[in-house]
Amino acid sequence: MVRNKTKTIQEVHVQPGAKSNCIVGLRDGILHVRVTAPPHRGQANQALLALMAQALGVSKSDLAIIRGHTSRNKVLAIQGLNSEELKEKLAQSGAE
Numbered sequence: 001m002v003r004n005k006t007k008t009i010q011e012v013h014v015q016p017g018a019k020s021n022c023i024v025g026l027r028d029g030i031l032h033v034r035v036t037a038p039p040h041r042g043q044a045n046q047a048l049l050a051l052m053a054q055a056l057g058v059s060k061s062d063l064a065i066i067r068g069h070t071s072r073n074k075v076l077a078i079q080g081l082n083s084e085e086l087k088e089k090l091a092q093s094g095a096e
Contacts, residue, residue, distance in 0.1 A: 008078045008086050015072065016044035021051050023093055031076075031090070045069060048076075055093035056081060 011030045018034035025032060037047035045065055053060045058080055068074035078086060 006080060006082045006085075008081050008083050009066070010076045010078060010086065012048070012068075012074045012076050013072055014044060014048055014074060016047075021047060023051065023055055023090065026087075026090065030073075039072075042069070045074075048074070052076065052078075056086070056089045 013030050013032050015032070015034045016037060016039040018036055020034065021036055022034050023031065024034060033048060033051065035044050035047035035051060037043040049060050049063050049065070052058075052063055056078065058078065062079040064077045064079075066075050066077050081089065
């Protein structure tokens with residue numbers, strides 16, 4: 001099995017404690033995401049990774065938070081997708 005070496009870095013703004021898990025969309029190059037999990041003991045981070053993995057069709061192991069573990073503003077590394085594929089997958093998932 002040959003693995004794609006492409007990696008994309010994406011800034012993400014997370015709103016924990018929301019009413020539903022959803023990807024709101026891209027604004028000024030920042031992806032806005034809402035998760036129902038509280039910002040306690042990494043629960044919101046885990047919910048973010050699960051939501052992004054499902055929306056992008058990648059495994060959670062292909063995603064990593066590289067900055068902002070305790071902040072709403074995070075930097076996410078996405079293995080296996082280039083920036084164009086990322087935008088396409090976000091559009092397919094219903095992100096505005």
